[in-house]
Amino acid sequence: MSKGDYDALDVPRIKKRRLPSIGMSPESFGKASEAFARFMGTPQFLIGMTVFCFVWLAWNTLMPEPLQFDPRALNFTLLTLILSLQASYAAPLILLAENRSADRDRVEFENDRQRAERNLADTEYLTREVASLRIAMREMATRDFIRSELRNLLEEMEEAREADRRAEHREDLETVKKVAVKKAVKKAQATAEATAFKAARDAVQTPPENREDA
Template identity: 40%
Template sequence: MSPSDRDNRSTPRTERQNARSVRRLDTPGQNRRWKLNLDSDVVGVYSERVARFLGTGRYLAIQTIIVIIWIFLNLVVISLRWDPYPFILLNLAFSTQAAYAAPLILLAQNRQENRDKVSLEEDRMRAEQTKADTEFLARELAAVRLAVGDTVTRDYLRRELDDLLTELSDRLLGDQAKREEQAKREEQAKREEQARRDDHEREERTRSGGVLDD
């Protein structure tokens, strides 16, 4: 077999290999590894519930009762002894509980820290908004004061009204005194007129009596 025939045979094989490599590069690779998809919010909610339960007196009482019953049955009831002294299975249960409790508590703390951060951010934004509103109101109030600087103030108007009220009161009192004095004068005039009439009537009676005597 000549070298040229070998080259002709190897060329199609090389082309097929190159085509396969190109096709593999053009085709997106598929990740066949199995992934565990868990919702972080759901895990966080359950972890907070477990952490809250672990920090209650109810959990402590239940665990104490279970441990006492466990030790009592394994020490006294020989027929039901499944974990004899030194209680290796009980120690394993405590170790497993501690191994799961610590991450759950950390998850609950992380969620609480995130909530605290959000709350602090909202408080900061609210404080900034309140500060901006206060500054705006202060500027508006200063502008209003400048605008009404040349107008009548409340104290000045109050003093003017007090003076006017005093003057009106004096006038009313003076008019009332004048009316009372006028009424007294009229009453005195009436009395004098009545006295003159009485004197005139007496004179008339006296004259008429003298004529009758004559």
């Protein structure tokens, strides 16, 4: 083994494609197969296939032998080959279309299942909310209870207002008494001051002789 062979072992071997790749996406091929399988199940295809076979058989049976390309003597070998090829290609295409339809049905079933689960969850949530609302409605105050509470509140407010009025009246009486006392005190002080002033004035105006006699 030469040195070049040892060097070649260190290099990864690149696989070469022997068949050319067809640049067609699986989705496009699947759509084409579904369209072909759908067309094969139509009355137009059946009528066209019947007319084709009838013309083929009539031509190769009634026309002169030099013009026959698939003679009856060979049991219509070419027609048999064409129909066999058509059947051999039609079966896989139909299976492919059925597989795509099954996959699509599976996806739709999964979506329906998820939608049903969401609907069930929403229904359960709404049921719980309705139950909580019913419980809350039971605990709500009735109209008669609210009226009685308002009536009691008004009575308490009237009593508080009456108490405030009495307190204000009592404060007014005390204020009047204080003012009257202050006025009496001021009047007494003024009278005493006037009396003292008059006595002092009389004492000043009286002569000394009269004061000694007195």
